[in-house]
Amino acid sequence: MSRFLSQQFRGKEGYKLGERPKAVDFIKLNANESPFPPSPKVMEAVASADLEQMRLYADPHNSAFRQSIAESLGVSVDQVLADGGSDVILGYCLLAYGLDEPGFLFPDITYGFYRVFSLTYGVSFREIPLNDDFTINLEDYRGCGRHILIANPNAPTGLVLSRDQIETILRGNPDSVVIVDEAYVDFGNESCVPLTAKYPNLIVIQTLSKSRSLAGARLGFAVSSPEIIDDLEALRSSFNPDSISTVSQIMGCAAMKDEAYTRACTGKTIALRDSVAEEFARRGFTVTDSHTNFLFVSPPGISAAAYTRALKERRILARYYDGPRVRDYVRVTVGTESQMAELIRQTDEILADYERSLARESCDSALV
Amino acid sequence: MSRFLSQQFRGKEGYKLGERPKAVDFIKLNANESPFPPSPKVMEAVASADLEQMRLYADPHNSAFRQSIAESLGVSVDQVLADGGSDVILGYCLLAYGLDEPGFLFPDITYGFYRVFSLTYGVSFREIPLNDDFTINLEDYRGCGRHILIANPNAPTGLVLSRDQIETILRGNPDSVVIVDEAYVDFGNESCVPLTAKYPNLIVIQTLSKSRSLAGARLGFAVSSPEIIDDLEALRSSFNPDSISTVSQIMGCAAMKDEAYTRACTGKTIALRDSVAEEFARRGFTVTDSHTNFLFVSPPGISAAAYTRALKERRILARYYDGPRVRDYVRVTVGTESQMAELIRQTDEILADYERSLARESCDSALV
Numbered sequence: 246m247s248r249f250l251s252q253q254f255r256g257k258e259g260y261k262l263g264e265r266p267k268a269v270d271f272i273k274l275n276a277n278e279s280p281f282p283p284s285p286k287v288m289e290a291v292a293s294a295d296l297e298q299m300r301l302y303a304d305p306h307n308s309a310f311r312q313s314i315a316e317s318l319g320v321s322v323d324q325v326l327a328d329g330g331s332d333v334i335l336g337y338c339l340l341a342y343g344l345d346e347p348g349f350l351f352p353d354i355t356y357g358f359y360r361v362f363s364l365t366y367g368v369s370f371r372e373i374p375l376n377d378d379f380t381i382n383l384e385d386y387r388g389c390g391r392h393i394l395i396a397n398p399n400a401p402t403g404l405v406l407s408r409d410q411i412e413t414i415l416r417g418n419p420d421s422v423v424i425v426d427e428a429y430v431d432f433g434n435e436s437c438v439p440l441t442a443k444y445p446n447l448i449v450i451q452t453l454s455k456s457r458s459l460a461g462a463r464l465g466f467a468v469s470s471p472e473i474i475d476d477l478e479a480l481r482s483s484f485n486p487d488s489i490s491t492v493s494q495i496m497g498c499a500a501m502k503d504e505a506y507t508r509a510c511t512g513k514t515i516a517l518r519d520s521v522a523e524e525f526a527r528r529g530f531t532v533t534d535s536h537t538n539f540l541f542v543s544p545p546g547i548s549a550a551a552y553t554r555a556l557k558e559r560r561i562l563a564r565y566y567d568g569p570r571v572r573d574y575v576r577v578t579v580g581t582e583s584q585m586a587e588l589i590r591q592t593d594e595i596l597a598d599y600e601r602s603l604a605r606e607s608c609d610s611a612l613v
Numbered sequence: 614m615s616r617f618l619s620q621q622f623r624g625k626e627g628y629k630l631g632e633r634p635k636a637v638d639f640i641k642l643n644a645n646e647s648p649f650p651p652s653p654k655v656m657e658a659v660a661s662a663d664l665e666q667m668r669l670y671a672d673p674h675n676s677a678f679r680q681s682i683a684e685s686l687g688v689s690v691d692q693v694l695a696d697g698g699s700d701v702i703l704g705y706c707l708l709a710y711g712l713d714e715p716g717f718l719f720p721d722i723t724y725g726f727y728r729v730f731s732l733t734y735g736v737s738f739r740e741i742p743l744n745d746d747f748t749i750n751l752e753d754y755r756g757c758g759r760h761i762l763i764a765n766p767n768a769p770t771g772l773v774l775s776r777d778q779i780e781t782i783l784r785g786n787p788d789s790v791v792i793v794d795e796a797y798v799d800f801g802n803e804s805c806v807p808l809t810a811k812y813p814n815l816i817v818i819q820t821l822s823k824s825r826s827l828a829g830a831r832l833g834f835a836v837s838s839p840e841i842i843d844d845l846e847a848l849r850s851s852f853n854p855d856s857i858s859t860v861s862q863i864m865g866c867a868a869m870k871d872e873a874y875t876r877a878c879t880g881k882t883i884a885l886r887d888s889v890a891e892e893f894a895r896r897g898f899t900v901t902d903s904h905t906n907f908l909f910v911s912p913p914g915i916s917a918a919a920y921t922r923a924l925k926e927r928r929i930l931a932r933y934y935d936g937p938r939v940r941d942y943v944r945v946t947v948g949t950e951s952q953m954a955e956l957i958r959q960t961d962e963i964l965a966d967y968e969r970s971l972a973r974e975s976c977d978s979a980l981v
Contacts, residue, residue, distance in 0.1 A: 246844055248840075249710050249841070250844045251713045254712075276670055278669050278670060282664075296650075296651070299651050299827055300827070301828055302646060303831070332855070333853045336852050336853065341619060341622060344619035344620070344622075362852070454670070460668060460669055461667040470615070475614055476617075476618045479733075480622060480733070483730055484730070484734075485701045487828075488698075488831065490829060490830050490858055492830070492860045
């Protein structure tokens with residue numbers, strides 16, 4: 246830190262990303278990336294693009310990309326904002342509506358970016374505890390007097406609220422902005438996008454990083470009322486209007502147009518997720534009811550931290566959060582079938598090792 | 614605007630971009646883009662990239678890209694921050710050092726982003742008038758007690774301070790951050806990057822959008838002391854650590870490594886700029902001493918606004934700023950030789966039209 250840094254940013258810690266080792270000999274299940282390549286149409290679109298045009302600024306309005314989103318979701322283009330990843334859009338939302346009191350309300354266990362961003366940028370917020378089973382208590386949000394930010398499905402718990410439940414929150418908070426972060430919605434859930442027609446205070450945020458296999462392209466979008474989109478456009482036009490590169494805009498269009506491919510990929514992930522969840526449960530793990538492309542599991546006997554470490558020694562990366570209430574759990578991305586088979590095989594060995602060490606310990610103490 | 618927007622952002626206007634018409638039948642001289650395609654090595658790098666890897670998040674530390682910058686400029690990698698365009702980095706700098714009083718000092722006539730960003734995001738600043746000839750009065754910056762932000766060469770004037778003059782500012786302000794925005798430095802000027810070894814309070818910002826023909830890839834970087842780079846990394850890691858797409862990182866590396874190509878392109882632009890400046894001067898235009906890839910010219914007789922409009926009718930886009938002291942000038946990018954020949958040809962016609970209309974008027978009034 247330099248001696249010049251503004252007071253507001255002193256002693257703040259940035260959002261901690263999942264490890265991204267360079268070595269290719271890890272099975273990487275720690276960042277909820279898609280195991281599938283982007284749509285072949287994405288590749289074709291890039292291959293046929295005239296890259297000499299990279300000398301020119303990209304379209305700052307992301308017109309073609311926004312059009313492809315509007316068509317895919319059945320909304321009008323003035324209801325759509327696009328930017329370089331959904332985090333950026335979430336950041337603009339937090340700034341746009343969270344600098345004045347009373348600011349935002351979000352669950353205590355959710356995507357860590359909300360808290361880190363708010364602390365860093367001086368956004369006012371309050372965290373509200375989830376129930377003991379990680380579910381959201383809708384009563385907590387009724388007429389709460391704050392803007393609301395909910396990841397649905399939630400991360401890292403994987404649990405989901407139905408569209409009706411979100412509508413209950415909307416009905417109870419007509420004078421607040423309600424943001425629904427749908428990063429994982431495509432893994433078998435109801436999107437709240439249709440509710441934007443009825444609730445001008447609703448913002449739905451999605452990303453192309455998960456279900457559309459484009460984490461490396463940095464693409465996200467928001468769907469809301471035209472007034473709210475105007476607010477957010479004003480912020481992005483003063484921070485970084487040229488946020489999406491020409492190539493990423495091309496990729497984004499192609500990906501949004503190939504819904505069949507997206508559905509094929511997410512279908513495979515959903516089926517595999519449910520079967521791996523059963524495998525974990527059979528081995529005595531506590532497994533939340535995940536509606537995403539990851540599982541949130543608590544191992545039997547062995548601590549979650551030790552299980553994560555053991556997986557890493559066996560070249561499998563999972564995500565561990567050392568925080569209250571979640572430190573008994575590990576988050577693992579649903580990868581390919583062979584990766585999941587390897588995960589279960591290694592898990593069996595880790596559990597067997599653990600049993601052996603327990604037996605040795607009790608044997609040792611019997612000898613003493 | 615929605616009724617929810619935070620007070621700070623109400624009634625603010627975003628940065629106004631140059632027009633970006635879709636029609637290809639305009640000669641586009643309004644955004645200081647390069648007329649040359651990116652280096653052939655950039656194309657090769659993209660063609661040989663494994664785009665299936667777009668399913669994974671990009672390297673959030675931009676390690677390879679930062680390494681290529683460090684090597685190209687002869688600094689260490691912990692002195693380099695990279696992000697999705699130099700505007701983003703400028704934004705982080707303004708936030709990092711400008712939220713506390715007394716904030717920033719910058720010229721009244723300079724890159725408009727500084728003012729718009731500061732107003733939007735609550736950065737404290739004061740603008741100091743340039744001299745009547747658009748030069749900077751170094752005395753204004755001596756021990757000014759504020760952080761300093763200077764575009765060098767300046768835009769839209771094109772005028773430049775020598776490295777010695779910047780060092781005078783640095784010597785006079787050891788307790789302020791001094792930011793030198795070198796977006797146009799490659800067009801024949803001395804960079805202040807070597808001064809970062811001596812002045813830990815200096816931040817030099819560059820972009821790949823101009824001299825390296827990659828406006829569409831969104832790439833910029835800062836060179837400073839490791840402490841300052843730490844400050845800025847903390848901000849970006851809480852706003853958008855994944856700011857540069859995988860493809861743009863690949864393009865950036867290739868472009869930084871092909872200095873010979875960059876120098877060949879900038880050499881052509883410099884030679885053409887100087888000859889077009891002479892053409893304008895010969896026709897009675899006032900022409901500033903531009904050290905960039907654009908010319909800032911004031912037409913004889915006809916107003917700058919009318920000249921810009923007439924150019925547009927003739928399918929040439931130039932940039933006009935309707936502000937005090939600059940409204941007599943037009944900014945035109947130095948394009949290809951044939952574009953410049955067309956610019957001069959159309960300018961001659963516009964001036965001839967103007968002469969004819971003057972003659973008609975005086976004839977009319979003689980008849981009255």
